[in-house]
Amino acid sequence: MAHTDYNVWLDRGHFDDAERVYQEHLSKLKSGGASCCADRSSCKAAQNSVVPGKSPLACEIARAREHIQKSLDSSGYNAGTSECKLVARVDTLEKENREFRKLTDELRSAITSLTNRLAALEKGSGSESKAAAPTQPSPAAKKEEKSEEPADDDDFDLFGSGDEAADEDAERVREERLKAYNEKKAKKPVVVAKSNIILDVKPWDDETDMAKLEECVRSIEMDGLLWGASKLVPLAYGIRKLQISCVVEDDKVSTDDLEERIVAFEDYIQSMDIAAFNKI
Numbered sequence: 001m002a003h004t005d006y007n008v009w010l011d012r013g014h015f016d017d018a019e020r021v022y023q024e025h026l027s028k029l030k031s032g033g034a035s036c037c038a039d040r041s042s043c044k045a046a047q048n049s050v051v052p053g054k055s056p057l058a059c060e061i062a063r064a065r066e067h068i069q070k071s072l073d074s075s076g077y078n079a080g081t082s083e084c085k086l087v088a089r090v091d092t093l094e095k096e097n098r099e100f101r102k103l104t105d106e107l108r109s110a111i112t113s114l115t116n117r118l119a120a121l122e123k124g125s126g127s128e129s130k131a132a133a134p135t136q137p138s139p140a141a142k143k144e145e146k147s148e149e150p151a152d153d154d155d156f157d158l159f160g161s162g163d164e165a166a167d168e169d170a171e172r173v174r175e176e177r178l179k180a181y182n183e184k185k186a187k188k189p190v191v192v193a194k195s196n197i198i199l200d201v202k203p204w205d206d207e208t209d210m211a212k213l214e215e216c217v218r219s220i221e222m223d224g225l226l227w228g229a230s231k232l233v234p235l236a237y238g239i240r241k242l243q244i245s246c247v248v249e250d251d252k253v254s255t256d257d258l259e260e261r262i263v264a265f266e267d268y269i270q271s272m273d274i275a276a277f278n279k280i
Helices: 014-028 032-047 056-132 137-146 161-185 212-219 255-263
Strands: 192-204 225-236 239-249 269-279
Touching: 014 056, 192 212, 192 255, 212 225, 212 239, 212 269, 239 255, 255 269
Parallel strands: none
Antiparallel strands: 192 239, 192 269, 225 239
């Protein structure tokens, strides 16, 4: 029986796992073309490095080993880069923490200094107010001062003539001020309230002498009464009324008194009405 050599791959499971990890790593890479070119070159290099007499299985094993080594190297580089970034970030945070702690200590010292200064100022102001307060003499000192004053019988007024003189001066000052106020008030011009009134005076019939009627009305004279313009206004059936205006001082002339005097001329006047009443 002829002797036959068999190539047995005992660790194929490990290499299969390595090949799977490698393929996953290649799928995560952004540039697929570069990976493919590198794959071809490594395969060609493995084929060129195959020693004559070995099977293609040895070439595949060598290529898998090379890819596993590259994957491990690239993952180690990425881990190192991430670690460097983390260390730099921690250093930055520690620096910021030191600066913040320094600022906090400065603020705390400033607040303490201001508190001490304010307490010193309050203490100083309290002592100054106490020093500035006038000292009240005690009752015993007042009694001693009174006892030391000499008794002068001549200055003693039994009937209080000094008080009477003071009262007289105060009364005189009050009268002078009252007199000055009255004089000032008298000099102030007084505003006289006046009113403009239009009266309608009606006769008995159309045969009444309207000229005589107007003459009777204007014959009324009163203090504060001033007659104005007049005219005849037709009523009905040939009867006309006398419409006359007048200006009166409200304090001196009353409309009721004026009406009584006008209607007193019974021979000519039947009635009187106020057509308009306006304040001036």
